[in-house]
Amino acid sequence: MKEIQVKDLQLNPMTLISDGWMLITAGNEQNGFNTMTASWGHLGAIWGTNKGLPTATVYIRPQRYTKEFVDREEEFTLSFFSNDYKRQLAYLGTHSGRDEDKVAKMGLTPEFVDNTTYFKEADLVLVCRKIYKAPLVEEGFLDKKLITENYPEKDFHTMYIGEIKKVLVRE
Numbered sequence: 001m002k003e004i005q006v007k008d009l010q011l012n013p014m015t016l017i018s019d020g021w022m023l024i025t026a027g028n029e030q031n032g033f034n035t036m037t038a039s040w041g042h043l044g045a046i047w048g049t050n051k052g053l054p055t056a057t058v059y060i061r062p063q064r065y066t067k068e069f070v071d072r073e074e075e076f077t078l079s080f081f082s083n084d085y086k087r088q089l090a091y092l093g094t095h096s097g098r099d100e101d102k103v104a105k106m107g108l109t110p111e112f113v114d115n116t117t118y119f120k121e122a123d124l125v126l127v128c129r130k131i132y133k134a135p136l137v138e139e140g141f142l143d144k145k146l147i148t149e150n151y152p153e154k155d156f157h158t159m160y161i162g163e164i165k166k167v168l169v170r171e
Contacts, residue, residue: 001111001125001168006054009167011124013043016080021089024058025117026069026076033110033117035103036066037093041078046161047131054164056128059136059157065098067158075115075129076162079122114166123170128162135159 016022018039027033040059045052056078060067070076081089088106095102103110109120118125136156141147147154 001120001122002171004167004169006164006167011043013041016124017041017043020080020083021086021093023079023081023089023092023119023122024060024066024070024076025079025119026066026073027117028073028115029110029112029117031072032069034066034069034097035079035092035117035119036060036064037089040157043126043164053131055131055161056126056164057159057161059159061155061157063155065096070130070160071133073116073130075127075165076160077116077118077128078126079119080124081119081122085121113168118168122168125166125168126162126164127166127168129165130160131163132161133158 021037021039022041023035024038025033025035038058042057044055046055047053058078060070088108091106092102110117111120114127116127135158138147138154138156
């Protein structure tokens with residue numbers, strides 16, 4: 001992997017995230033890590049000075065094991081893969097790291113950088129520093145159909161905004 005500047009990214013976040021999916025990973029080699037597949041998120045800029053901080057926003061349900069790691073750590077990563085890894089990503093999104101070493105089972109190789117974890121097989125990695133966290137709340141939904149369709153158990157996601165500190169791409 002080689003590091004590039006965030007402003008040099010050439011991608012479509014709509015297809016990258018919703019169609020391609022990503023792994024949200026937090027933790028490190030010393031204290032352990034966990035990962036989960038996500039297809040909801042945002043890339044953009046907010047706050048800061050001039051043009052805003054480059055940021056990634058992710059959403060994690062309260063029951064997800066990965067949430068414990070994201071809450072505990074200062075950093076998290078987003079790893080994006082080629083479509084060749086769709087089967088592995090599907091598995092990682094439907095099985096818990098509480099119950100098994102799902103990363104090893106799927107044959108992915110953890111890499112450790114900046115006190116966090118990403119995967120050697122990824123094509124793109126965003127290393128993010130948490131800068132904001134807030135739960136989604138029922139009162140915030142103007143379109144109540146979204147609650148019915150996405151939250152029948154009222155298990156609203158927590159939103160995390162991370163400043164993108166490093167971008168790694170496959171060479």
